Amino acid sequence: MRAARLIRMALLIQSSPGLTAAALARELEVSERTVIRDAQALQEAGVPVRSERGRVGGYFLAAGHRTRLTTLHPTEAETLFLSGLPSALRDLGLSDAAETARLKLTATLLPSVRQAAESSVRRFHLDAPAWFREPATPALLPELARAVWADRLVALTYARPGRDGSPPTTVTRVVEPYGLVLKAGTWYAVARVPGTRTGGGSESPGNTSPGNTSLGSEHGAGRAGGWRTYRVDRITAVDPAPGTTEPFVRDAGFELAAHWEARSAGFARALLRTTVRVRLSERGLRLLPTAVDGAAVADALASAGPPDPAGRVALDLPTESEEVAFDQLARLGADVEVLSPAGLRARFRAHATALAALYGTGNQEAAEASAPGAPGI
Template identity: 50%
Template sequence: MRVSRLISLVLLLQAGGVRTAAELAEQLEVSERTIYRDILALSAAGVPVYAEQGRAGGYRLLDGYRTRLNGLSRAEAEALFLSGLPGPARDMGLGEALATAELKVSAALPDALRSASGRARQRFHLDAPGWFRDAEPPPLLGALARAVWEDRVVTLAYAGKAGEVTRSVAPLGLVLKNGVWYLVGRVGADARTYRVDRVRAATPTEERFARDDGFDLAAFWVARAAEFERALLAETVTVRLSPAGLRLLRMSVEAIAYRAAAEGAGPPDAEGWVTVALPVESVPVAYSQLLALGPDVEVLDPPELRAMVAGAAERTAALYRR
């Protein structure tokens, strides 16, 4: 464990600049006392770590010092090659750069670990797009990726719900979710999300924008996705579910809706059925979702939905009475 931490410490220092013990401790999730001991261990091993005194002081490596990647274990080397996503990288126009980078990393690895790339690819493959989706990337994905890399403001023509609109956007990042690409961009002081396949034009400007060092793309996306899911499920219906119906519900509704229903389920009755409050997008959407459960669900409320499901059951029964 300590060897892995020492390698991580060297790589952090190798990234450049002066790092305080507090910064290093936070990034490695250890105490400052542990950092002090690790710095002494590195110095004793011949790694040229220097301490700079003063308010802006901290630790740094001797200029020009580089460590070879010979401290990697086989598991770490194989995980390194799994971290690359060749499909999405290719879609953004980075396929050649990724291939070249992997070749350089492979060349730097010891002979015993050079097979890591092949072993990982033989055993794992990430197929990012969802089923029945067009695997072709959106036409303007490459142009938007370049704008993201260059911190360049772009003028977007976007097909929104109210029709096509034009916006001047500072592109902060790209996210691939279930086979769909999204652009996270700043418009004024607000961060907004755009589906890339709805971008009709993306014209780069000469203007560069300054990034907020505190902006975390992953954290923003997690928060925005959760907010979107909560806003989408704006209504609630009450249903009774058989044990089989409760299991089938997981495959019929959104994960957040299933969790809410399962966690709030009442005690089972004598037949094992439970009553749940199910968050749904709308009554028509709930109707299509609950029909998949057949006789393992009974709608209790609202009356409108109960009548719709009962009508579907009657029409289905009539078909089989012919």
């Protein structure tokens, strides 16, 4: 454990000369006293670490010294070579640079570690998009990525989805692009509208028609400041912000992964604005997670009562709307019975009647007569 920490400390000092004991303690999650002891241990091991006092002081390596990565454990190398998403790098226009970096890293590794790293690439591959959907790379993604890298203020023009059947509207907004997220094959941009340094509301559900429950519309369009999330494939233009050429100053406390996790979880629950009561068979309970969002399943199971004499369980299922509930629950067939609301139950009754008519005895005879190879009349 300590050996790994010492290696990490040497690499931190090499990549960021001048880190203070306090900064290293935060990065390594240890005390400043432990940092001082570790620095002494590195010196005793032959790593020329020196500390300097004063306003611009900190820890440095001797001029010209470079720590080679020959001390990587094979498991660490395997993990490192699995950390990239080939499709994401390609979408961002970084696949060539990533391949060059991989070759450079490979050249620094010991033969035994190099073999372990290359072996992991042959054994594991991450294919992020869902089945039966060929994701298209948004045309403006590379330009937006360059703005993210450069902390460049931009004017985004995007199509805000309409609601209740209304057509989409085009909006242009000046934003600070903080990061890009690839979620289930779809790219999202996380940005902040200048005007606040912290806070901002969560994203709007946007278009919530059946099967479309993704982030992608901005929240609080009439307010100044705040965080926004945009689907990149809805962005139609990325232009320099008028009147400024200087990079914006990033919020030092912003962490993209934590921000996304918090906002996406809140978004998923914000969609669940309707509750339907259903009765499920044992098989229906097993299949429910395949048809309904995970957060909704957890809440529904928490409300479940004891099984009735037929083994069926009644529970309250949170969902986006009756329309979405019908689309999801119809997949469970006779393993689910809708108890309320009355309108949704009536819709399932009409659906069942239509199916019975379609597959009735008379229609079966007609289907057999028209099947390929059936004898003529």
